[in-house]
Amino acid sequence: MQDYNINLNSITKESKVYSFILRDDFFKAFESSEVTKANIDIVINAKKEYKKYVLNIKLTGIIKNLLCDLCTEELNIPIKNTTTIILQESKEQLESNDEIIYIQPHQNTINLKSLFFEIITLSIPNKRIHIKDKKGNSECNNDMLKLIEKYMQKEEGYDERWQKLNEIKTI
Secondary structure, eight states, X not given: OOOOEEEGGGOOSSOEEEEEEEOGGGGGGOTTOSOOOEEEEXXXXXXXXXXXXXXXXXXEEEEEEEEXXXXXXXXXXXXXEEEEEEEEEOSSOOOOOSSXXXXXXXXXXXXXXHHHHHHHHHHSXXXXXXXXXXXXXXXXXXXXXXXXXXXXXXXXXXXXXXXXXXXXXXX
């Protein structure tokens, strides 16, 4: 099993490449994760600049077990993301943010497991639906779509109850 650590001492001014392969077992450590099955590759180009390390992270892969927002059937979602993270040396205990992670001077290694999980989670689209093909056909469960259409409320004009509430609001 991978340890998701990179050795900071091996990073110089020249670019150093690290690669990680994340599969289903990676997500077992994150109990609250909705992702349990995935094939994700991560490539990091790292270099040192004075008292900081610049990590250019490229993530590509597929998440396999998310549910469609329309029909609730499982679907595979391809994800792709690139981001740059700065590892900044600091003797003070500063709080890290989205772009900068503060590390202690002379720190030898850093574990990127939580960072990988965060980048993957942020790469998942908010709207998860089956993709339509060129003909406009979707892999959505047609029976479920028909049920949704059948029970969906239709607006039937103006509801007079809202008029009374609007009058109260303007007082």
